[in-house]
Amino acid sequence: MLKIFQERCRQKYRTMAYPDGPAPELPDRFAGKPVLEGPCRPDCDACRNVCPTGAIAIAPESSAGLELDIGRCLFCRSCEKACPEGIIRFSREHRLAAASREALVIGTGPRGPASARHALATRLFSRSLKLRQVCAGGCNACEADSNVLGTPVWDMGRFGIQFVASPRHADGLLITGPVTANMRLALEKTYAAVPEPKIVIAVGACAISGGPYAGHPEQGDGAASLVPVDLFIPGCPPHPLTILDGLLRFLGIVREDR
Amino acid sequence: MGAMDDFLLTGNGQAVALRTVPRVEFQGFRRAVVTAVAAGARLAALPVRPLPVQPLPKRAMAPGSDLEILAVLALPDCARLGLLAAVLPERWPALTPDCPAAHWFEREIAEQWGVEPDGHPWLKPIRFAPPYRGRSAGLAPPSIGRTDFFTMAGIESHEVAVGPVHAGIIEPGHFRFLCHGETVHHLEISLGYQHRGIERAMLGGPSPRGIHYMETLAGDTTIGHATAYSRAVEALAGLTAPARAEGLRAIAAELERLANHIGDLGALAGDVGFLPTLNYCGRIRGDVLNLTAQLCGSRFGRGLVRPGGVFWDAEGERVDQLLGSLETVRRDVTGAVTLMLDAPSVLARLEGTGRLSAETARRIGLVGVAARACGLERDVRFEYPYGIYHLAQLPVNTWPGGDCFARAQVRWLEIQASLDFIGEGLADLPAGPCHREVPELAAETLAVSLVEGWRGEICHVVGTDSAGRFAFYKVVDPSFHNWFGLALAMRGQEISDFPLCNKSFNLSYCGHDL
Structure with missing residues (x-):
């Protein structure tokens, strides 16, 4: 028993100050929100050729400006490396979550983070949100970095957010993975078992768009193919800070402009 | 090692021309693999590939002559890898009874290619994925969730089903405990929920x-x-x-x-x-x-x-x-x-x-x-x-x-x-x-x-x-090698010890399902 107390003193109090204090500093090589500083050469398709998921397109209504869909992006920096003009660059901005799928498409020029606030969730769940996690073809990275929010460092229990064992105890689902054909029925049943009103959060490129598996017949290109999604958290996988930020803005616990 | 005479020896991370891999009749292949494994070699992989399509004019091929099986053996005594290939028949005498390490591999081959190992003691799908080609018997592959391949009968024996959605944040898989009282007599592991088609897409x-x-x-x-x-x-x-x-x-x-x-x-x-x-x-x-x-x-x-x-x-x-x-x-x-x-x-x-x-x-x-x-x-x-x-x-x-x-x-x-x-x-x-x-x-x-x-x-x-x-x-x-180890480790255990046993192995679902 004495050893346990000794070790407890050595390991110290580690819960981060965020969101009241500063967010933890992310490493210098962290790939956050991409920034497009256009316009680019109309005849160049270097970035689109190397993008593994087809996340980059020519914007329909501008002169050769680009659009980058961070719902498909794997943040692999292939485009950044390939662009001869240095137009695409990954910033360290971790706030990527958005309440609408369309808001994940980033155009040329600087913009603030998309809105993640959800009126119903803010009204009903901002003091207590119980989530059932369903992995539907996820590779265990999104799952691990969602799970880590329960450790003392992140301690999302501070905000009343908790993962629960049964969908019947949950206010919503947190879905990872592209929704494999073999998980379709299980996900449908789990969703049906969550009492109304309920919300759905899609975490990671796979759950938003199929990620690297988009187009495979073995999967369904993401959670929205089966259930309505209320919050999209991009990344491959998203950093725990990106997930926590998304949840807190979704619930109105932190303001959109901070 | 005399048992390895049939094999082409290569090293980890070395390339060899495909034509140099020795090809033998299936009976000889089976004998060579079983003998080598009994002598201390380890089955690292047992892939099957379709043989390149013959150029025109099309010839009617004998059934089962369009697949090739390749044994990749790890040889700890000489730090080398042994390769041997054979044409895979539609039905073949299963290696598993003489070489239990082939158990999961032969199930995979049967599921992926619609062929059948005769005498396999535990034949059922491992991923519930559609086969790469039509099944010779014309049977539709079973859909995921089917678990009645092997059961245990008797007074007071019962089954406990868990998953695919588990209580914690882990990947999906289905476990079926065949129990008598609190004692697990066997654990049936049913995977495939994570199948995303990686090998096909490569x-x-x-x-x-x-x-x-x-x-x-x-x-x-x-x-x-x-x-x-x-x-x-x-x-x-x-x-x-x-x-x-x-x-x-x-x-x-x-x-x-x-x-x-x-x-x-x-x-x-x-x-x-x-x-x-x-x-x-x-x-x-x-x-x-x-x-x-x-x-x-x-x-x-x-x-x-x-x-x-x-x-x-x-x-x-x-x-x-x-x-x-x-x-x-x-x-x-x-x-x-x-x-x-x-x-x-x-x-x-x-x-x-x-x-x-x-x-x-x-x-x-x-x-x-x-x-x-x-x-x-x-x-x-x-x-x-x-x-x-x-x-x-x-x-x-x-x-x-x-x-x-x-x-x-x-x-x-x-x-x-x-x-x-x-x-x-x-x-x-x-x-x-x-x-x-x-x-x-x-x-x-x-x-x-x-x-x-x-x-x-x-x-x-x-x-x-x-x-x-x-x-x-x-x-x-x-995980492909080790899931069956978890099933065997559970035999005779209390069912309440499963979380502990499972975590002590901590195997990958998506790594298995591919």
């Missing part, structure tokens, strides 16, 4: 998505599979990655091992209700993931390993920072794990639970932590060294006993070995570039790439067509 590559399939094949083993893939591609391209890249790959691989082992020890502590270590290790695991992020920006090592080398170098200042953080990790993890392994209440739950004998482990072809916890010296880094492991050797950490305690103890020994290795590796990184351009891949060539991932042996078997594109791509995650 065909025709290399493609821009290839490395991303590998990095997400088993997301907690990003470095392991990306390294196995990169080394296979480099072998096919006749390229050696720079020494500095190999050094950085090994540091990232040991960081991956460190993070997962620390997380597993914490989770084991949690499963026996010892909360201090659960909480400390949960945090320390994150600290180690952050070290990987210092290297490449991603906590899981995404974007670091690439064919030809590594994407990111580590300059002097970064190395110094990592070395400093590593000492903090060492101090914290030593305190957290010592606490757990000193507690009699923890040991009482771990010792004797989920025991596997060394003989069983050898017969079913167990790899990695689970095998070393049965006292078997199986470690690719030592037996078939690759990259920097040629120069910087790690001790093979084994522990006798084969129970949950042994699996925890092996992890703790490996944590200490990896900490030492990373420290020395960072201080002694080879100079020079960290990436080379990858030329075109050789045509009609085969490469086998073995890597010791944190769970155990990762095996990629890759062959190219006449244009140098992937004609087949076989991945064997360590």
Whole structure:
């Protein structure tokens, strides 16, 4: 028993100050929100050729400006490396979550983070949100970095957010993975078992768009193919800070402009 | 070894021309494989590939003459790999009765190619995925969720079904416990929920998505599979990655091992209700993931390993920072794990639970932590060294006993070995570039790439067509070998010990389902 107390003193109090204090500093090589500083050469398709998921397109209504869909992006920096003009660059901005799928498409020029606030969730769940996690073809990275929010460092229990064992105890689902054909029925049943009103959060490129598996017949290109999604958290996988930020803005616990 | 006379011997990460792989009649193939495994060889992979389509005019081929089976044997005595091929008949006398390590492989072959091993004792699907070609019997493959392949009958015997959606945040799989009272007589493991079609999608590559399939094949083993893939591609391209890249790959691989082992020890502590270590290790695991992020920006090592080398170098200042953080990790993890392994209440739950004998482990072809916890010296880094492991050797950490305690103890020994290795590796990184351009891949060539991932042996078997594109791509995650080990470890156990046994193996669902 004495050893346990000794070790407890050595390991110290580690819960981060965020969101009241500063967010933890992310490493210098962290790939956050991409920034497009256009316009680019109309005849160049270097970035689109190397993008593994087809996340980059020519914007329909501008002169050769680009659009980058961070719902498909794997943040692999292939485009950044390939662009001869240095137009695409990954910033360290971790706030990527958005309440609408369309808001994940980033155009040329600087913009603030998309809105993640959800009126119903803010009204009903901002003091207590119980989530059932369903992995539907996820590779265990999104799952691990969602799970880590329960450790003392992140301690999302501070905000009343908790993962629960049964969908019947949950206010919503947190879905990872592209929704494999073999998980379709299980996900449908789990969703049906969550009492109304309920919300759905899609975490990671796979759950938003199929990620690297988009187009495979073995999967369904993401959670929205089966259930309505209320919050999209991009990344491959998203950093725990990106997930926590998304949840807190979704619930109105932190303001959109901070 | 006389038993190996039929085989072509090659090395880990070496390329051989496909035509040089010896081909024999199936009966001879079966005899050679069974004899070699009985003499100490280990079945690393048993891939099947369709033979190239014959040029026009089309000829009616004899049934079963369009598939070729390839045995990849790991030969610990000579640190070589043995290759042997044969035409696979529509039905063949199963290898499994004489070579239990072929059990899961033959089930995979039957499911993928619609062919049947006669006399297989435990034939049922492993992934519930559609076959690559029509089934000869004209039967529709069973849909996922069907579990009545094997049952147990009797008074007061019952079944307990768990999953695919589990209580915690883990991947989906279905477990069916065949019980009498609280005692589990057998555990039926039904997987396939995570099947995403990776091997199929690799065909025709290399493609821009290839490395991303590998990095997400088993997301907690990003470095392991990306390294196995990169080394296979480099072998096919006749390229050696720079020494500095190999050094950085090994540091990232040991960081991956460190993070997962620390997380597993914490989770084991949690499963026996010892909360201090659960909480400390949960945090320390994150600290180690952050070290990987210092290297490449991603906590899981995404974007670091690439064919030809590594994407990111580590300059002097970064190395110094990592070395400093590593000492903090060492101090914290030593305190957290010592606490757990000193507690009699923890040991009482771990010792004797989920025991596997060394003989069983050898017969079913167990790899990695689970095998070393049965006292078997199986470690690719030592037996078939690759990259920097040629120069910087790690001790093979084994522990006798084969129970949950042994699996925890092996992890703790490996944590200490990896900490030492990373420290020395960072201080002694080879100079020079960290990436080379990858030329075109050789045509009609085969490469086998073995890597010791944190769970155990990762095996990629890759062959190219006449244009140098992937004609087949076989991945064997360590979980493929080890899931059946979990089923056997559960025999005679209390059902309430399953979470503990399961966590002590901590196998990958997506790595198995592909």
